Amino acid sequence: MLVWLGLSGISVLQLWLGSSGGAAVPVANAAITLSVLGMALVKVRFIMREFMEVRHAPALLCRLTDAWLLVTAISLFAIYLAGMAGTFG
Amino acid sequence: MAHSPSDDATFVPGQPDMWALVLFEAMLFTLYFGVYMVCRVLDPQLFLESxxxxxxxxxxxxxxxxxxxxxxxxxxxxxxxxxSYNAALRDVFITFALGLVFVVLKVAEWASEIGQGLTFTTNEFFSFYYFLTAIHFIHLLVGFVVLGIVIYQLRGPARRSQEIVETGATYWHLVDFLWVMIFALVYLIR
Known part of the structure; x- marks a missing residue:
């Protein structure tokens, strides 16, 4: 119940963050992007640990799921920040 | 094979093969998300406006x-x-019903967008939008078959297998956490 409430609360917070600003022409915003993506990854980890019971699983499964989260986080953050810095021209 | 988290020993929930599928699918979606992000940073204004x-x-x-x-x-x-198999059956039926609610909402949303002229070929953002949401939708439809197997197992006392129930649940959670990522990437990031 607590996990579900937390996950739902974060989702509503994400909606509020992602819809904030109200500019007619939307502008790129690294703080919003990184926050919203970070919250999504936290939610996924909670789903894995609590709902999928990875918390009770052997260390290998814990490590593999965390490794996937880390690879996904680093890839998406790196591509986004490199793009913001103009690395892709 | 009954698992009890209260035991000191650790356990893999469901069949290990399902976890191999979960990790494979997760990596595959990370590739999709990575390609989406590269295309996005190459044309940020188009993606933001779309x-x-x-x-x-x-x-x-x-x-x-x-x-x-x-x-x-x-x-x-x-x-x-x-x-408590009656409670388990009730919960899997609730899951099934919520899956149907997702289907109805998603189809209604697609219909509304297509009605506004926003289709797969509108631009690169919408190609990704329809691709990611449709491939997730296909996973959800497979999820209904998986839930059907869980229901079939739970309804027959001779057939009941905790491992199959856990395996089915693991697949359904995969469909859930992939949507959590799609929601952030497609609707919210700037």
Whole structure:
């Protein structure tokens, strides 16, 4: 119940963050992007640990799921920040 | 094979093969998300302006539906583990019903967008939008078959297998956490 409430609360917070600003022409915003993506990854980890019971699983499964989260986080953050810095021209 | 988290020993929930599938699918979606992100940073204004044409309230509503369905199937696993098969069946039916709610909402959202002339060929953002949401949708449809197997198992006392219930639940959670990522990437990031 607590996990579900937390996950739902974060989702509503994400909606509020992602819809904030109200500019007619939307502008790129690294703080919003990184926050919203970070919250999504936290939610996924909670789903894995609590709902999928990875918390009770052997260390290998814990490590593999965390490794996937880390690879996904680093890839998406790196591509986004490199793009913001103009690395892709 | 009954698993009890209260035991000191650790356990893999469900069949290990399902976890191999979960990790494979997760990596595959990370590749999709990476390609989406590269295309996005190459043309940020197009993606921002196109994304603004979506209504994120559809996205959050479907997120809440998926999260609730995931919680429900997690309770089904617990109930089956405790031998409360009627409660387990009730929970898997709730999960099934919430999956149907997701289908109805998603189809209604697509219909609304297509009605506004926003289709797969509108631009690169919408190609990604329809690709990611449709491939997730296909995973969800497979999820109904998986839930059907869980229901079939739970209804027959001679057939009941905790491992199959856990395996089915693990697949459903995969569908849930992939949507959590799609919601953030497609509707919310700037």
């Amino acid at each position: 994304q603004a044409l979506l209504d994120p309230r559809w996205g959050v509503l479907n997120t809440l539906v998926m999260l609730t369905s995931s919680w429900s199937i997690a309770r089904c696993v617990q109930s089956a583990r405790e031998g």
